Amino acid sequence: MELWYTEEQTKNIRFSMKIKEHLFSGKSKFQKVDIFDSYEFGKLMTLDGLVMVTEKDEFIYHDMIVHTPMAVNPNMKQVLVIGGGDGGTVRELLRYDKIQHIDMVEIDKMVCDVAKNYLPTLSCGLNNPKVALYYEDGIKFIKDKKNKYDLIIIDSTDPIGPGEGLFTYEFYSDCYMALTEDGILVNQNESAVYEDNRVETVRATKKLKEIFPIAKVYQANIPTYPSGHWLFGFASKKLHPLKDLQSKNWNNLNIKTKYYNTDLHIGSFALPNYIKEIISDGNV
């Protein structure tokens, strides 16, 4: 007998992983949560049938969503993570001694509970005393926060289901208000390769550009995500992701990373022409 997990990445493209065991299946108030153990990528979590993280390639996503803004301002102290229930983002943030406090707002407690049980290499930082965990809606949580966070990371699911409200103009405006003067917002911004997926990348980028003086897109290669070419948004009030990159300071921190380095940081903002055109034209 063979067991295969198959994801419909578009209606015409499927990606399949051979599975050792289906370890967990649950349904929360918000979504279906599953844990599989795969031969190629180790254990993986899916939400509503879409791969969120795998043990073998999660380091790419988490390196890029955390170290990219941190290398632009290694002195950040107050951080807000919205989503990120698996814990990978918090784990990377905790490697910075200067970070004093992390608020993490995950709408779905089941995601954290399941990550704590099945993905210890990801969730290991969730009980750290520097972390305050809120099982709440990030959209509501941020409403009354003003000039509070140096960094906001939107580590959301895709903009369908519970992640939808995290891609709106209103939410990004609230983030702007919640950021300090040096503040940086980073979001996972989908992929622009497949036509099916690029609508939200384009919309999210357009909204961030309207609100923030600086709004850029950067890329990484994540094998288990559709097309393998994944995008992130970098938006800030005054710090530029390349001009203000603190390569020397960041490298002096001696944080050993498996994907990120400061040369790659620069390269990750050099998008292919066709992606630049899709994003800037706004035609999807």
Added chain:
Amino acid sequence: MELWYTEEQTKNIRFSMKIKEHLFSGKSKFQKVDIFDSYEFGKLMTLDGLVMVTEKDEFIYHDMIVHTPMAVNPNMKQVLVIGGGDGGTVRELLRYDKIQHIDMVEIDKMVCDVAKNYLPTLSCGLNNPKVALYYEDGIKFIKDKKNKYDLIIIDSTDPIGPGEGLFTYEFYSDCYMALTEDGILVNQNESAVYEDNRVETVRATKKLKEIFPIAKVYQANIPTYPSGHWLFGFASKKLHPLKDLQSKNWNNLNIKTKYYNTDLHIGSFALPNYIKEIISDGNV
């Protein structure tokens, strides 16, 4: 009824595309050649059941294998292409007026014939008067060539079957001899993400480093290739891919590209740490 093409990218990973029609299937002396028409990626050619090119994403591979060396020396005149039967590499080379002549050596005539019939957007340059087409073994073809080519592009299949000899020390040494003093060799160098595939990347890179004073690896995101993260080798006698990059000269040529640009050129040599470690350790 639904028709799906499925590639076993590793023994535990499958990538599938929904197919409109299976347009051609043939068996040459060397390999099985198939053409499919797919919904997501247009027409595609497979050799022995592995995707070589698709109409929708071939521009990435061909941009990176041609424009990367050309931007380091935009004055190249004599070019040798080994493999590349679909014609995409020659098509991109022909955009440079300064290139006077291209020898293309494809072992399998069926690949060219099928490309001419089914993939006209790729094969359109194969009858150009600047191109001499040889249906021969590249390994033998290069043996008596000395100081002849400014650029050699090894646009091979995977190192199994007919492409195998194009990954050897002896062949690379012959290429070194065939290159002019300013000469550059570029090869498609597989992917290092999956353990199954990385053996040849590591071996090929090691061999090139032994023979050429300058030998580097660069990357691109190709959605239909295993892991989406594809590598190329850049080896030369004296030109460095970054220090000698002629950004201004290349941009002045006004060659419109869909993937390549000179910022991305620099970024493409900034490899992730884990890929750098795999390549430099030589442990596979």
